Amino acid sequence: MQFAIYWGIQAVWVLFTMLPVLILLGKKKKEQPEEITKRDYCGWGLWALGMYMEVVADREKSAFRANTANTGKFITGGLWDISRHPNYFGEMTLWAGMWLASTSSFKGIEHLSVAAPTFVA
Numbered sequence: 001m002q003f004a005i006y007w008g009i010q011a012v013w014v015l016f017t018m019l020p021v022l023i024l025l026g027k028k029k030k031e032q033p034e035e036i037t038k039r040d041y042c043g044w045g046l047w048a049l050g051m052y053m054e055v056v057a058d059r060e061k062s063a064f065r066a067n068t069a070n071t072g073k074f075i076t077g078g079l080w081d082i083s084r085h086p087n088y089f090g091e092m093t094l095w096a097g098m099w100l101a102s103t104s105s106f107k108g109i110e111h112l113s114v115a116a117p118t119f120v121a
Helices: 002-017 019-025 038-066 086-105 108-120
Strands: none
Touching: 002 019, 002 108, 019 086, 019 108, 038 086, 086 108
């Protein structure tokens, strides 16, 4: 039962986080924009930056932890030199990019989906 509770919370979290993408995918073809906008490119760029930061930060931390001389120490090199948690910042950045790229066809109340990347942050 306890597993089901935690699994359910995680499922709701993921569903809420991907809300902007679900709204976009749920639109009919005629409601979607005909052309790619600058906002789409900016959103995709933000997503790519976030993914890059997340991957690099995780690789740096894995390499740091693999060195037994670093046992009990906190990583302070690479991306970890400029941010205490660059992997989390990358996660927030990539979901903000997904939201931004989705908004080119949003109207009215659909803009409230900005709550999704805000929630992740």
